[in-house]
Amino acid sequence: MKYAVRTAKVIAAALGLAAIAAPALAQQGLDEPFQKPFKESLAGKTVAYVPVAMNFDLTEGWYAGLKKELEPYGVKFEIRDPNWNTNAGAQAVTSLISEKPAVMVIHNPDVQTYAKLLQRAENEGIYVIQINMGSAYRSSAFVGANWIEIGEKDTDAVVKACQGKSNKIAIVQGALSAAASAYTLKGVENVLAKHPEIKVVSSQAADWDAAKAKAITQTVLKQNPDLCGIVGFWDGMDIGTAAAVKEAGLTGKVFVATSGGGERKGACELVKSGAFDLNLSYDVPTQAAQMAGTIKWLLSSGAKAGSIKGSEYTTLIPITKENADSQTSCWNLSDLKK
Amino acid sequence: MKRLRFNQQEIVFAVFAVLFLAFSIFLRGFLTPENMLTLLQNVAVLGILGLAMAIVVIGRGIDISLIAALAVPPGLVLQMVQNGHSLPASLFTAVLLTIAFGLVNGWLIAYAEVPSLFATLATGLLLAGLGQAALFQLDVVQWSDGMKGFERLGQGTILGIPTSIVMFAIACIVVAFLLRQTRWGAYIYAIGDNPYAARVTGIPSRPIIVLQYVVAALIGCFAGLVMAASVNSMPTRIFNSTLIYDVILVVVLGGIGLSGGRGGVLNVIIGTLLIGTMLNGMTIMDISYAGQNLVKGVVLLLAVITDSFLNPRNEETAQQGDI
Numbered sequence: 318m319k320y321a322v323r324t325a326k327v328i329a330a331a332l333g334l335a336a337i338a339a340p341a342l343a344q345q346g347l348d349e350p351f352q353k354p355f356k357e358s359l360a361g362k363t364v365a366y367v368p369v370a371m372n373f374d375l376t377e378g379w380y381a382g383l384k385k386e387l388e389p390y391g392v393k394f395e396i397r398d399p400n401w402n403t404n405a406g407a408q409a410v411t412s413l414i415s416e417k418p419a420v421m422v423i424h425n426p427d428v429q430t431y432a433k434l435l436q437r438a439e440n441e442g443i444y445v446i447q448i449n450m451g452s453a454y455r456s457s458a459f460v461g462a463n464w465i466e467i468g469e470k471d472t473d474a475v476v477k478a479c480q481g482k483s484n485k486i487a488i489v490q491g492a493l494s495a496a497a498s499a500y501t502l503k504g505v506e507n508v509l510a511k512h513p514e515i516k517v518v519s520s521q522a523a524d525w526d527a528a529k530a531k532a533i534t535q536t537v538l539k540q541n542p543d544l545c546g547i548v549g550f551w552d553g554m555d556i557g558t559a560a561a562v563k564e565a566g567l568t569g570k571v572f573v574a575t576s577g578g579g580e581r582k583g584a585c586e587l588v589k590s591g592a593f594d595l596n597l598s599y600d601v602p603t604q605a606a607q608m609a610g611t612i613k614w615l616l617s618s619g620a621k622a623g624s625i626k627g628s629e630y631t632t633l634i635p636i637t638k639e640n641a642d643s644q645t646s647c648w649n650l651s652d653l654k655k
Numbered sequence: 656m657k658r659l660r661f662n663q664q665e666i667v668f669a670v671f672a673v674l675f676l677a678f679s680i681f682l683r684g685f686l687t688p689e690n691m692l693t694l695l696q697n698v699a700v701l702g703i704l705g706l707a708m709a710i711v712v713i714g715r716g717i718d719i720s721l722i723a724a725l726a727v728p729p730g731l732v733l734q735m736v737q738n739g740h741s742l743p744a745s746l747f748t749a750v751l752l753t754i755a756f757g758l759v760n761g762w763l764i765a766y767a768e769v770p771s772l773f774a775t776l777a778t779g780l781l782l783a784g785l786g787q788a789a790l791f792q793l794d795v796v797q798w799s800d801g802m803k804g805f806e807r808l809g810q811g812t813i814l815g816i817p818t819s820i821v822m823f824a825i826a827c828i829v830v831a832f833l834l835r836q837t838r839w840g841a842y843i844y845a846i847g848d849n850p851y852a853a854r855v856t857g858i859p860s861r862p863i864i865v866l867q868y869v870v871a872a873l874i875g876c877f878a879g880l881v882m883a884a885s886v887n888s889m890p891t892r893i894f895n896s897t898l899i900y901d902v903i904l905v906v907v908l909g910g911i912g913l914s915g916g917r918g919g920v921l922n923v924i925i926g927t928l929l930i931g932t933m934l935n936g937m938t939i940m941d942i943s944y945a946g947q948n949l950v951k952g953v954v955l956l957l958a959v960i961t962d963s964f965l966n967p968r969n970e971e972t973a974q975q976g977d978i
């Protein structure tokens with residue numbers, strides 16, 4: 318209500334202003350002084366994108382989103398796909414440094430490998446934006462999920478679901494070498510430290526592999542049929558976790574919490590089917606839009622690379638039965654590619 | 656004087672028995688019927704792949720491209736159904752692709768005489784690359800509504816036994832029949848034992864080699880379908896995993912020598928059981944990932960060392976060499 322009144326006031330004031338200014342403006346247009354330098358600062362610039370691999374929902378989504386936002390401004394968009402090979406990725410980054418693109422968008426495979434290289438890139442005047450997985454070097458911008466927060470929120474939900482039940486939970490980690498997995502685990506530990514009544518009966522790495530996650534969960538469920546919740550680290554893997562829960566006939570009894578990029582088939586539809594009870598989404602199109610915004614801002618600012626550093630942690634969308642049907646909770650890769 | 660001699664199969668079986676006994680005594684919840692079924696269920700796909708590899712290894716070859724056959728044709732089924740094709744049409748296309756793939760493998764090895772290790776290494780990459788570049792939208796191909804009912808291939812139970820175990824059993828019976836009861840099976844052993852002698856005696860060795868790779872690819876595809884049905888998706892990236900080493904491990908550990916001509920379905924079952932028992936026991940004990948790898952490595956090393964002590968290299972292996 319208050320907001321509406323204020324809006325009305327603003328509109329009234331604007332109309333008044335317009336009435337005064339109208340005679341002068343009616344005769345000639347007014348040049349907006351900043352748009353031309355903005356366009357010039359973007360046109361012909363190269364943005365290089367190095368994900369850990371293409372062909373999965375996150376990296377494809379970022380790619381499509383960035384392309385859509387930047388190409389209309391004449392930005393050249395280049396992609397180097399190391400296909401899960403850390404060495405190939407380091408080589409790609411090294412060769413990019415000598416090619417001097419204006420911006421590098423980097424998806425780190427781990428905390429250390431690219432850190433020195435990214436620092437060198439910014440010293441050479443290339444803006445570096447790191448996505449979802451940061452490195453030890455803090456560059457101009459980080460856009461991505463806060464894994465610790467994901468671990469905490471998922472565990473909070475599982476702990477809550479366990480109230481009055483067995484208090485036995487299981488953790489299905491990703492790959493041990495991946496920092497995203499280690500950070501998430503830290504978040505889980507943070508919550509468990511506050512809840513000594515919770516007993517972790519199993520905490521194992523399934524290597525982001527659905528089949529391994531299923532095998533581990535099956536064994537754990539046979540040993541602990543009274544398990545009340547599972548914290549999984551990625552929805553693409555936890556589809557196996559959920560399959561094991563379903564086969565044991567425990568869907569709805571064992572609370573499965575996980576996280577992912579929010580692609581419709583991998584997230585909303587699985588929540589709707591009851592496979593997951595909670596899926597924290599770091600909404601990939603929003604992340605892509607934030608990256609694009611940051612690129613526009615950096616290029617038009619003219620700031621020296623590495624002179625300013627900031628972070629944009631993604632606001633998570635908790636997908637549950639309540640909002641899984643909504644059009645806005647999830648996204649379709651095919652729509653983003655249009 | 657009678658000397659006590661064990662072959663690898665017996666050694667591995669002994670290791671398996673010791674482990675199984677130790678787990679049963681010391682690990683609460685291990686020796687329950689439910690856990691036994693879980694144990695088998697978890698290694699069923701590995702076992703099916705082991706059968707495919709066994710056929711090729713008995714014929715003195717090796718098929719590194721097996722994981723590509725596991726990932727790509729079943730992935731294609733899921734992708735086609737997702738795109739609106741019917742399930743039978745998709746399955747038919749996938750089977751055709753698998754047969755074509757097996758034929759290419761077989762032709763390269765039997766007629767172009769490329770060593771099987773290199774031929775299948777290359778074709779595996781080719782098929783996986785084709786899948787990634789042209790067939791799939793995403794690495795993980797999700798289940799869609801059109802696949803409804805098909806998940807029963809890998810989920811649920813038949814007469815109280817989890818379906819994937821039943822599938823493994825069926826595959827075992829089919830392969831055992833092929834190897835032991837048919838003339839083709841006898842030819843495979845003959846070729847594996849001595850390819851030159853086999854050719855001299857008039858065995859159509861080249862077509863039989865092609866047949867091996869086609870059958871192996873088909874079994875691989877079948878394993879992939881069971882796996883996809885069991886996890887409701889096809890993570891095609893599995894091609895990049897170390898699964899192929901596990902498969903070779905099952906075969907070699909079970910006692911099918913890489914020099915060919917020896918072993919059978921029983922060896923695959925024993926190798927699979929050992930791996931399954933180790934994985935299951937360690938999961939129950941909640942041993943860390945690194946610890947699990949360590950234990951796996953030590954047990955395998957022990958089995959191999961014991962074998963080379965009890966069965967030293969002889970004239971024959973010296974001539975043929977191991978892979």
